[in-house]
Amino acid sequence: MQPTPLRTTVIGSHPIPAWLEFASEHLDRFGSDDLAEMIDDAVVGAIHDQLSAGLDVITDGEQTRLDFNLSFYGYLDGIEPEPASPRLWGPPAHDQRGKHSIVGELCAPNGLGAVEEFRRLRRLAPCGQDAPALKASVPGPYTLSGRLLPSAAYPDRYAVTEALLPIVRAELEALVAAGCHEITVDEPSMSCYAYREDPLRFVDIFNRTVESVVGRCRLSTHLCFGNYKGHPVGFRRYAPMFPAFLEMNVDEIHVEMANREYAELEIIGSIAERRDVAVGIIDVKSYFIESPEHVAETVRRCLDFAPADRLAFAPDCGLSQTARWAARLKLHNMVAGVHAVRNEL
Secondary structure (H helix, E strand, O other): OOOOOOEEOOOOEOOOOHHHHHHHOOHHHOOHHHHHHHHHHHHHHHHHHHHHHOOOEEOOEOOOOOOOOHHHHOOOEEEEOOOOOOOOOOOOOHHHHOOEEEEEEEEOOOOOOHHHHHHHHHHHOOOOOOOOEEOEEEEOHHHHHHHEEOOOOOOOHHHHHHHHHHHHHHHHHHHHHOOOOEEEEEOHHHHHHOOOOOHHHHHHHHHHHHOOOEOOEEEEEEEOOOOEOOEOOOOOOOHHHOOHHHHOOOOEEEEEOHHHOOOOOOHHHHHHOOOEEEEEEEOOOOOOOOOHHHHHHHHHHHHOOOOHHHEEEEEOOOOOOOOHHHHHHHHHHHHHHHHHHHOOO
16 A cells, blocks of 8 residues: 555656756866765755655656666676767667677676665755655666677577676665665566567566565556657557566556556556556656646546555656756646645545
8 A cells, every 4th residue: 555645756867957967078077076066966956846846755866867777887897888879860769879788797896876876865855754755766677688789698688687687686685775665666678568578577577676675665666668858669558568567576566647648547457456556647758737637637537446545646757858847847736736636535
């Protein structure tokens, strides 16, 4: 059951401030103390936006991750980053992110950086009885494998995934040891490719990844269809994933709904029979600003399928590729709309 009926939460990322994007292109002009101050300031800004919206759960906004996968690749030994994306011009698409060679044994001797991020969040966020819950998000091994080219040692994507699995599992264990009580394991690649792969194989990979932290934190997974500069990448149907994905050993399953005009909304009823469900109720790929009334109407629709104590509401995906002004409005209206219905219960 949800800690709070109709809980409000986020996936992980928040818009990167313009000044931080600029600074990241000129890091040689800053000292180490300057950089540490810069990161703190960016996280403080992300916390402020989330607190102002009134969320029940907040993150650090992933302000040190300028790319969902590539930021983690910086912690991996055994890979050789591609010097430049293969296609620099034309309409944005996932191929512009490039792929990277595996040149040795895949390992992360210093972890994936999520523990340091969580400790910074805990240091900077408010604490106390009325403070929001603090959440960390980590990509699962199948998603993390997506930009790595198979090699002789790792001949296909599943082999790469198996090599990354203990690395991700160790990061989850370290987060729990650091006092993190809420973790999302993001596996959008599983939801993008479930229509053509064996979903039960995905479930097995996921459950082996999280097995050592199950019951030690509130664990969720995020299933969406990709977002690169406002563009999805996967076959956008949940039907191929279920009922198999109900066997994922998590407390909560998050599903992208708003960008898909709430197609397959009835699936949340099936999820709620076994797990809590977080509904993506804010479209991060659109600059239509959902009003509180629009949100409240959609929450009431969700209550036709699932009880309030099983439901949470969030943006469809992380907000890193949404302009900050829009993200602020969307979060504020999301919380206002959810609270309006919560007050009716």
